[in-house]
Amino acid sequence: MDRYEQFRRAAIDRGIPDDEVGKFADQLRFAVWTAASGSGEEVVGQRGGLPRLPVGMEWPGGGYPLPFIASVDCALLPRAEGLPLPVDGTLLFFLHHEADVQAHPNTDKPGFARVLYVPAGTDTAVAPPPPDHDSTRFFDEDMPFLIPECGLSAWVEPVLPQWIRKRNVNHEPDAVQDLFEELKHIDELCELVDGLWPVPDQSSLLRIGGYCMKIGGQDSPWTRMAEVSVMSRHGTGSDLSTSDLFRLCDAEESRLIREWVPLAQFLTESDYHYGCFLISLDDLAAKRFDTMLSFTMFTE
Template sequence: MDHQGRFRRAALELGIPDDEISGFSQHLRLSIGLFGGSGDRPVGQFGGLPRLPVGMDWPAAGDSPLPFVFSVDCGALPRVDGFNLPADGTLLFFLDHEKDHEDQTGRYARVVYVRAGTDTAVAESPNSEIVGEQYDVSATLRAELPPWFGSDEDEDEDEDEDEDWDDLSPFQQQVARGLERDVPHLDELRALADELWPDEGLASARIGGYADDEVIKSIAEQILAGREKAGEIVIPVAKWYSHVEEEKHRLTSEWMSLARFSVDWAGAFYSVSFVIRHDDLAAARVDKALPVTEFSD
């Protein structure tokens, strides 16, 4: 479905100029929420036992089998503009969240892509403790904007708006001011996006959309540190933060979220994010996805 076209037509009907729509649409992304319970036909499965290619071993880190989190049928998911998910086949996510949080090398996380037509079978679990409760999920779309757009939930509360603005870096404030200048109907466009693709609440996972801000920050810092070490650039300490923010802004067009979900383990909550480059996803190189597991209070 042409979601950008749908958004443009709806905005034009509101009398919003085409150039403003184009400026706003550059930042609009859609993510796919996976929800358990009743709904449309299932698009994936959480927990239980995965279907793996015949003859494939259960993914593991050394001698440690990785817990299966969920799988999605790419062909059953709604197609999203700019999100080059494989047209068919299945994505399976494996993660030992505790070890991934402690280790941070990525060896305790795995994304497996099974191409359509591959002979598969329900895998036999190497350890019953890593098999969670099974349930099917359906899909719905949600509009997403960059973090520097801020939240519009408290637009009537000036104090909350000021706090949101203060949370932005100087570079993000500069970008936001530029957008407000170039897109006078910013609030109307944001409201329209939320109306067309509303937030349906807490999802079991979200596929696509913007990568987690802290994850992109970490990648930006590593890139800049590597360039400094190679002698390509010299960044004064006082300018480091601003350079990181500029690099983050550049990386948002290169990286995206592959999957985000939370894990509740014995009362402890972990936020998990798999990020991937657009070109790696388009080539189905999902093994290039970077996992980040963070502890949440």
């Protein structure tokens, strides 16, 4: 029995109407969380240190090498329903957060972020540090290029949109506000999720799947993507009213939330930046990792 079926059966056993259970379950996602591995825990990846790259491959970024964030062995990751990660091979994540956050509009192919997929069976070797890496520093922070290395363990967590967790839809699209009114047993359903899958008492270093974290007062990556998409179709000189533009953006954002997923979310070594890589579910299933979009955000 998968987790969705487990949830549905438990909710219906509590007497919650089936249609309401289904609407709530449509908002429920399962994601892979990772943290520094402890004694006896299976190591599924690596944060920091030096990456293992295919033999002969240069450090990603070429003349502008990108800091290595983490890697995960897909064959060792726990499976999360609705998240079509590769069943084997390795994913490696690279990001220069200061350069990436200045990129505009952050919906083009990123120049300062990279996801590398290395298929199983590929000959790899630990990459030597890029030339002059010891002298590489970030513009506003005295940070080393190489992150201290640690092993990663992983588990699956249920993830709900923040509007459900906070019971606040004041700034959400009309469709979300309507759905919120239909969820008469929302407190009981949230309690059921928490009871079925208690959250471990540890901080996650890298999150795969789920929903985008909202950082400070910034628009979410989905909001920013929706605005760019709508404006590219209708232009700044459009005759559409402001209310029509808002409606179109809301509809586009709803579509993006359904079709795109965070491939990686993580705190950087910076006190001020948070990394977020997004990919469409179709591209994730097809291993088209070059379609990833990067949205580095300020944490304050």
